[in-house]
Amino acid sequence: MSSKGNATASGLTSGSNSTMAGAKMNGTSHGGHPVSVSAIRNKTYPTEFWYCVLVLLAIICLGRVAGFIGSWRRRRHAQALKTRDVENRGTVARRSGWTRLPTAAVNAWRVVAFRSEIAFGPYYSINLAEGFITLAYLAALFTWSLINTTINGQMQYGGRTGAIAAAQLPLIVALGMRNNIIGWITGIGYEKLNYMHRTTARALLVLVWFHAGTWIKIGLEGPNAVTEPQIxxxxxxxxxxxxxxIVFVRPVRHRAYEVFIISHFLLVFFFILGAYMHASDHKLGRYVWPTWLLWGFDRIVRAGRILAFNHGYLMPGGGVACNATVERVADGFIRLRFHRPAHLHWLPGQSAHLTMPAVSKFPFESHPFTIANADVPAPPAPTMEKMKIENSMESTSSSSSSTMTVSTGESSDKELIFIIKKQQGFTRHLDQIAKQGGKLKILFDGPYGHPPRLVHYDTVVFLAYGSGVSFTNSLFVDLVYRARADPTICRSIIFVWTIRHADQVNLIYSDLLQVLETAPPALHISVRIHVTATATLSLSTSEPWSPTSPMSMTSPISPVFGEKKSGAYDNLSALSKTTWHNGRPSVETVLHEAMDGAQGSVAVNVCGPHTVAKDVKRVLRSHGPSSVLRGGPSVSLFVDSFSF
Known part of the structure; x- marks a missing residue:
């Protein structure tokens, strides 16, 4: 091993110069000095590692292409049924046998990769696909960092780990950006790529300490003394x-989200700045400066979005029309409603970051929320009139106000709606403002995410819990709207929503009313609302209650809800194709009903607690390739998680 006197700062790129002074690459020299094998490897290995990353991204992109092919096949299958009576599609016998082998193979991959999980405690887990990618990344990272570092019987990996660590920075920053280049080419939303962002950052920490520990062991003196700027x-x-x-682990992020946002920004800024100043001193700055470009690109795109969709605040009058209406629609739930220009478009299930200076502790603090309404035209005029009649029967309180998702044609602007559950910190302050009513200045940054495209599935299942209905509601409204124009888009929809109290139906009441009244006759819809708070229930049996039953139409008080709220009861009575249930739904029963009745592929969409997604995956694991070979449907699963 080299002596302390020879362990200079140049060791980051040349390894141990004293022990490798005689090792030359065919006499190649740089500046009159021989270039060691270690220096060559420290230069080429980071590039080789990036080739490995690019190959992995290419494989993921191939998976996305396969998804497009699957969507194309579903569309062809639906178009083939167009010549038949859509209402009688359920009588078509399902094929079975070896012709379904490719579909069975796809479902086998889904079961193994995405529905089998590795648990880390009761509330966190990753699927096997995430686990495999994590292990593959770590294996490649430490292989390229530690291989061929033994010189004269001693491992000297200080220079190599420093070079490999510097090369990780563009990847880590790219994975953490909202406007994510990796997400655009792979079709994976930035909120899901955040897992790999955290994983790669922690792997980088290990490499950094490997690198630092080597030079600390050699000794921080001479050119490597702590008094040197680069050190x-x-x-x-x-x-x-x-x-x-280490400090901002998941529990801390959840308990102090506002503090995490600001601290994360400042700490990462100083980390990248320090890394660039240190690496550039060793001719490795080429790996670090692209991170500034990625960060700047993300900020420029964000600024462009904010300017394009919030420019009303620059107009005369201060943009009062852009302000958001804040209201409490149920106990513990807040609804934001505001308008933005007609050129704003979003996909159902996408999210946005909202900045509210009057609510936040910090002026530019933003929070992510799912857009609760769909970007679809207004419903037919007769439905609008009926809704006005129904709304006139309701209470004038904010909890019973309309949740219309689209403008009525009086304005070219589009309305956006967000449903927010009151928790601690930011949302608690927002709830206090909602109690008083009024409007808020709000900056909209979005839309973001890659939600599922549900067209041409035979059967679509929605499972939502509480405010998770923001995700499923927009998908539901959009799907029914498309089915009105093309009956082959979907044959059957099962919409299951679990709420704690009956009045929480007001979160999306108007949307439900629109959808159920304007749905095409050929589309079978079953809406099931489960109420879990036993204090509000008077039904002793588990039998469902439908508001269309004779009992519900003649009884002055709801047979299900003991709460004497005439407005809520009027709402319940107006909803057709809807059943009400005591307690939580049986996930297994719902999914087996959907799969048994499907004549084509099935899409399951879940937004709720981690335990719910876990139960859904458990049920779908039992529906493996053998079930598909016997004629069972191919099942796709989409989960929108509450956590970040």
Missing amino acids: QWALTATIALTLVC
Whole structure:
């Protein structure tokens, strides 16, 4: 091993110069000095590692292409049924046998990769696909970092780990951006790529400490003394990265989200700055400066979105029309409603980041929320009139106000609606404002995400819990709208929503009324609302109650809900194709009903607690390739998680 006197700062790129002074690559020299094999490897191995990353991204892109092919096949199958009576599609016998082998193979892959999980405690888990990608990344990372570092019987990996660590920065930053280049080419939303962002950052921390520990062991003196600027920058970067990875773990992020946002920004800024100043001193700055470009690109795109969709605030009058109406629609739930220009478009299930200076602790603090309404035209005029009649019967309180998702044609602007559950911090302050009523200045940044495209599935299942209905409601409204224009879009929809109290139906009441009244006759819809708070229930049996039953139409008080709220009862009576149930739904029963009755592929969409998604995956694991070979449907699963 080299002596302390020879362990200079150049060791980051040349390894141990004293032991490798005689190792030359065919006499190649740089500046009159021989270039060691270690220096060559430290330069080429980071590039080879990036080739490995690019190959992995290419494989994921091939998976996305396969998804497009599957969508094309579903569309062809639906179009083939167009010559038949759509209402009688349920009588078509399902094929079975070896012709379904490709479909069975796809479902086998889904079961293994995405529905089998590795649990880390009771509330967190990753699927096997995430686990495999994590292990593959870590294996490649540490293989390229530690291979061929043994010199004269001693491992000298200080220079290599530093070079490999610097090469990770563009990847880590790209994975953490909202406007994510990797997400655009793979079709994976930035909120899901955030898992790999955190994983790669923690792997980077290990490499950084490998790198730092080597030079600390050799000795921080001479050119590597702590008084040297490049070492001070290295210490700054190491401390900042350590704090980001160790202090802000999941429980801390949940309990102090506002503090995490600001602290994360500042610590990462000093980490990248320190890393660049240290790496550029060793001719590795080429790996670090692209991170500034990625960060700047993301901020420029964000600024462009904010300007394009919030420019009303620059107009005369201060953009009062852009302000959001804040109202409490149920106990513990807040609804935001505001308008934005007609050129704003979003897909059902997408989210947005909202900035509310009057509510936030920090002026530019933003929070992500799912857009609860669909970007579809207004419903037919007769339905609008009926809704006005129904709304006139309701209470004038905010909890019974309309949740119309689209404008009525009086304005070219589009209305956006967000449903927010009151928790701690930001949402608690927002709830206090909602109690008083009024309007808020709000900056809209979005839309973001890659939600599922549900067209041409035979049967679509929605499972939502509480405010998770924001995700399923927009998909539901959009799907029924498309089915009105093309009956082959979907044959059957099962919409299951679990709420705690009966008055929470007001969160999406008007949307339900629109959809159920304007749905095409050929589309079978079953809406099932489960109420879990036993204090509000008077029914002793588990039998469902439908508002179209004779009992519900003649009884002055709801047979299900003991709450004497005439407005809520009027709402319940107006909803057709809807049944009400005591307690939580049986996920297994709902899914087996959907799969048994399907004549084509099935899409299951879930938004709720982690335990619910876990139960859904458990049921779908039993529906493996053998079931598909026997004629069972191919099942796709889409989960929108509450956590971040």
